Amino acid sequence: MSASSDTRPPVTHPTPAASAPSVGYQGEPGAFSELALRRWFGGSARAVPLPDFETVLARVRSGEVDFAILPVENTLAGSVAAACDAFLRAEVDVAGEVVEPIRHQLLALPGTPPSALRRVSSHPVALDQCRAFLARHPHMRVVTGSDTAGAARAVAEGGDPAAAAIASEGAGERYGLEVIARDIHDRPDNQTRFWVLRSWGAPMAAPQPGVSHSMLVFETRNEPGALARVLRELAEAGLNLKALTARPAEEPWHYRFIAEVEGDLTSGRGAVAIASATPHMVRSRVVGPWTVRGPGGADGVAAPHADAAGCRRAIDAVDRALVRLLAQRRDLATRTQSLRTGGGDLLRDPAREAEVLRHAAAEARAVGLPEESVRQLFWRVIETCHPAVSEAPPVT
Structure with a gap:
């Protein structure tokens, strides 16, 4: 069976939207998908809440909404399987990607x-x-x-x-x-990736600055090493693989793969890689390229807040995360002590403490913080998180 590509309309050049777009999302007002929608499109977009992923994609494919937004991966829970399956069944394109911090x-x-x-x-x-x-x-x-x-x-x-x-x-x-x-998620860096979707051939919103990504959706031949050969072609073209998702195909025990890479698979070395990988695939579709917008900025770095109140709220969030990390460090230090001493006397480890201070000073130097101040701060962290201190009764 020869490899085949999905039929699709010609790619159109991105054009600015003539008016505020309508954007479908799964959930009700206040859902995290709506927050991601606002981060990408701003406050002027008309948010359209819908009951499930299939309906969201059906509406954007039919043109009832201009765009859709779909959660596809979380830093804690991994891939959103139902969303990926709905995407694979729909004839839609990825127009952009936004990363939304998730605060539960x-x-x-x-x-x-x-x-x-x-x-x-x-x-x-x-x-x-x-x-x-x-x-x-x-x-x-x-x-x-x-x-x-x-x-x-x-x-x-x-x-x-x-x-x-x-x-x-x-x-x-x-x-x-x-x-x-407040903030009951397991890790303070909890985030979800959302794809911004459009129907095939529909004009895109105004292009956003940022990193370009593309996607290869494919099924491999049923032969040893087929997947490795496809991925090798991408690697040899210098395309960094950002995510690889496997989902069941229509035939039992066969799988469709979603390979997301940095770069453009429609031209240059990306197109050459796809041509070289084609003999190892029974069907394939290239999606993109699209722009990735991180939390608050195009490169994943939080953008400055517009007012002092917003800055203070952000500082408060960082402070809460720092306290939780201190508690986590205390627990790890207690566990380490137990493993070292067999539950006996609480002993200090000067060599290890000196190593921690050296590493902290090096990190401070790398990010432009004063080394001595950070060294003193970490000495207090070591003191605070030492089991002998942590287990002492609180001062009243």
Whole structure:
């Protein structure tokens, strides 16, 4: 069987949208997909909430909405399988990519004490990002829902003081809920990648600055090393593989692969790589190139906030993350002590402490911070996180 490519309309040049675009997303107002939508399109876009990924893609394919936004991968939970499967079944293109920081809050009716909560609901992917918090609160029964904002709305409408939801702070504000526990996700760098989608041949929004990515969607021949040969062609062309997702194909025990790379697969060395890989594939489709926009900026670096209040909120978020990291460091130090001493006396390790201070000074030098100040700060960190200090009773 010879390799074949999916038929598609000619690629059109990007043109600015004539008016504010309509953008479909899965979930209800206040969902993280809506936040990602606003980050990419700004406040002028008309957000269209839809019940599921299939409907989202059907609407953009038919032209009922100009664009769609789809969550495809999270730094904690991994690939969003249902979204990837819906994309593979749809005839749509990727017009852009946006990375949205995900900050999960435990929301409940105003005035609810944490001890009163007996049930917590959210989207399964969101619940998966908060495993440690949920493990520490086994008295709360976990209930899965269709999306985070929908779970928040259900808590608000239900009026049950024992019910809580995991969603964004914005969803809590929208539905009149109170934050009972803040930033409960397992890691402070929790983020989700969203693809901005358009129908084949539709004009793109105004191009955004940033890194260019492309995608190869393909099935390999049923022969040893076929996948390795395709990936080797991409590597030899100097194309950095950013993500590789495998999803079941129509035939049992066969798979479709989504290979995302930095660069353009439609021209130059990218096109040569695709031509060289074609004998090892039974079908393929090239998508892109598109722009990647990181959290607050095109290169993944947070952009400056527009006002002092926004800067202070960002500082508060960093401070909360620092405290959580200190607690994590304390736990690791305690575990290390136990492994070193067999649970006996708490001993200091001067050589290890000196090594930590050297590394901290080197990191400070690399990012332009004063070495001596950072060295002194890390000495206090070592003191604070040492088990002998951590286990002492609090000062009253």
